[in-house]
Amino acid sequence: MDDLKAILARPIQLAEQVIKWAEEAQTCRQECLDLKAKVERLATLLRQAARADLYERPARRNLEDTGKALDKAAALLDRCRGHGLVRRVFTIIPAGSFKKTSNQLDNSLGDLSWILRVSNYSNADDLDDHIGLPPIAQNEPILFLIWEQIAVLYTGNPEARADAAASIVSLARDNDRYGRLIIEEDGVPPLLRLIKEGSSEGQETAALAIGLLGRDPECVELMVLAGVCTAFAKILKDAPMKVQGMVAWAVSELATNHPKCQDAFLQSNVIRLLVSHLAFETVQEHSKYAVASKMSIHTVLMDKKNNGASSASASHHDTLEAADQATTMLAAKPTGGAASSSATGAGTSSSGGGGGVGVAGTKQHSASLSGTSTKAREFEDAETKAYLKANAAKALWQLATGNAAVCKNITESRALLCLSVLLEKGVDDVQYNSAMALMEICLVAEQNADLRRSAFKPTSPAARAVVDQLLRVVHKADYDELLIPCIISLGCLSRTFRATETRIIGPLVNLLDEREADVSREAAVALTKFACTENYLHVDHSKAIIHHGGAKHLVQLVYFAEQAVQIAALLLVCYIAHNVPDNEELAQAEILTLLEWASKQAAMVQDPLIDSLLLEAKIRMELYQSRGAKGYY
Incomplete structure (x- = not known):
């Protein structure tokens, strides 16, 4: 503003x-006096502008045009001044010069009047009292409307700002170009201020607008830079x-359209805050979601022991669970902005779990991330709670996509347990978004050995809970939106299962006989991750696939399924034929004949990997x- x-x-x-x-002026005196009158009015408006807080973006463009108009007026009037008889005689002023200059000054007057007007909305009634389209926006009327709404966002009262944000939402929904104009004309800063300071309605509308504006990487990058x-x-x-639910949705939109913003949200502690909303009324003990800064295992054990001393068995269970919790707390390394914050929802859930006091309530060690008392949140209706959880899970899904650092932060906050519970008990979008979030974490873990070992170790209760729920969906085998992501997740976790874990292969093999092509394909892809040579237990898994009847299903798929x-x-x-070539069931299924047939199909041997493996x-x-061919044929 000082520059302005x-x-x-x-x-x-x-x-x-x-x-x-x-x-x-010595010549064209009347025309010069007419210009003088307009310039005097212009000077008055310029002085008013110098005393006002202007909406800077259109003001700069207006002042640039005003300066050009004044330059031309000055050049014209300079020619009309007394510079001697000879010069006056030979000075020719075109007839249309005064009219053209006068029109330019009129435009500047209109633009300045408009910018002063929109920069000083004092009440909601002003919104309906437009002064018309300013000359500066004649060639692009939509720009005028965008400027007006952004000006209200800067200077209007809370109600007017909420209405202006709703108008911004309508414009952003219309097309991408309007959204880009809103960002270019500095519409993001007042929207962010409204998110921080506005009424509940204004905050929600502003968050919706931000989510709609983030339609491409460049727009998202500009908004991240804006804070x-x-x-x-x-x-x-x-x-x-x-x-909070609308903001979580907006986070998911920005992360979807520009994955590079994932790290910025991580550094701002958004990940842990989202997890805290998943944890609220999802698990009984919110202390599991606290990240303590300085705390010994002994402190956690004693706290848990004191809280759970009502019975011997309960105390023993809580102590073991607290040991696992304390180890996780002490092992967790803060990332970015999450260094000194916890990931807990405050208080205790409505389901009656009372273990959320103690450690998580110790002010010097952890702080509530919810910021809103549990008592107040418990009175929200079920629909609003589900809306927040669905969008929080969706945001975590998009933030986790392809980002190992985000996935590590999510799993260290014990979000896996929350997601597994929501996959089982959530409704509609809550279930689906939880399944997708788990799938993205598993996809990253498949490629990241450190994440795989830390988050999905077989002894981890959270990892076991995740596998149990994935298996429940796969075993149920209902063709719905949950089945595919759960199949993919199990395949990604193939290298985390021990040889003694025998319950995974069977349900996946059963899906090979599924009538839906995409289910059969994903089941085959998942089982391939068990049987490929990169999997240490590939021989054991190959035998398990055969044991559960996989050979006959695979023969049918290779011969008769879509490409x-x-x-x-x-x-x-x-892979199976390579791993256990002497298996009798493979011979009985005539797998060798199948391989010979496939090697002659051009469409099947285009992939170099298949071509080499097939041979x-x-x-x-x-x-x-050949050793026992007589017994087989």
Whole structure:
């Protein structure tokens, strides 16, 4: 704004110069006096602008045009001044010059009047008292409307700002170009301020607008630079639950359209705040979601022991659970902005779990992330609670996609247990978004050994809970939106299962006989991750696949399924034939004949991996089966 004040100095000085020269005019006196009158009005408006808080973006453009108009007026009036008889005689002023300059000054007057008007909305009634389209926006009327609404966001009262945010939402929904204009015209800063300071309605509408504006990476990057991560963190920490749900949705939109913003949200502690909302009324003990800064295992054990001393068995169970909790707390390494914050919802859930006091309530060690008392949140209606959980899970899903640091932060906050519970007991979008969040974490863990070992170790209660729920969905085998992500998740976790874990393969093999092609294909892809040579237990898993009847299903798929399923099934067959070529069930299923047939199908051998595996699998099966061919054929 100081720069704008400095910019105003020149046109004010130039206007005074033009007025003086108009008074000194020797030729075209009446026309010069007419210009003088307009410049005097312009000078008055310029001085008003110097005393006002202007909406800077249109003000700069207006002042630039005003300066040009004054320059032309000054040049014209300078030619009309007394410079001697000879010069006056030979000075020719075109007839249309005064009219053109007068029109330009009129435009500047209209623009300045408009900018002063929209920069000083004092009450809601002003919104309906428009002064018309300013000349500066004649060639692009939508720009005028955008400027007006953004100006209200800067200077209006709370009700007017909420209405302006609703108008911004309508414009952003219309098309991408309007959204880009809103961002270019500095519409994001007042929206963020409304998110922080506005009424509940205004906050929710502003968050919706931000989510709609983040349609491409460049727009999201500009909003991140404007401070959207900090503003969202504040809302997720302390705001009405419905507003928090809209902010969580906006986070998911920004992360979807520009994955590079994931780290910015991580550093702003948004991940842990989202987890705290998942934890609220999902698990009984919110202390599990606290990240203590300085705390010994002994402290945690004693706290848990004192709280759970009502019975011997309960005390023993709580002590073991607390030991696991304390180890997780002490092992967790804060990342970015999460260094000194906890990831807990405050207080105790309505289901009656009373273990949320103690450690999590120790002020010097951890702080509430919810910012809103549990008592207040418990009175929210079930629909609002589900809305927040669904959007929090969706945000975590998008933030976790392809980002190991975010996934590590999520799993260290013990969100896996929350997601597994919501996958079982959530409703509609809550279930689906939880399944997708788990799938994305598993996809990253598949490629990241450190995350796989820390988050999905077989002894981890949270990891066991996740596997139990994934298996429940796969075993149920209902063709719904949960089945595919759960199949993919189990496949990604293939290297975390021990040889003694025998319950995984069977349900996946059963899905090979599924009538839906995409289910059969994903089941084949998941089983391939068990049977591929990169899996240390590939021989054991291959035998398990055969034991559960996988061979006959795979033969049917390779021969008769659509091409995508054929390729996935053939790759699995190649690995199994390579791993256990002497298996009698493979011979009985005539897998060697299948491999020979497939090797002659051009569409199936285009993939270099399949081509090499197919040849090796044939060689190994011919070697082993030739020994007992008589027994097989």
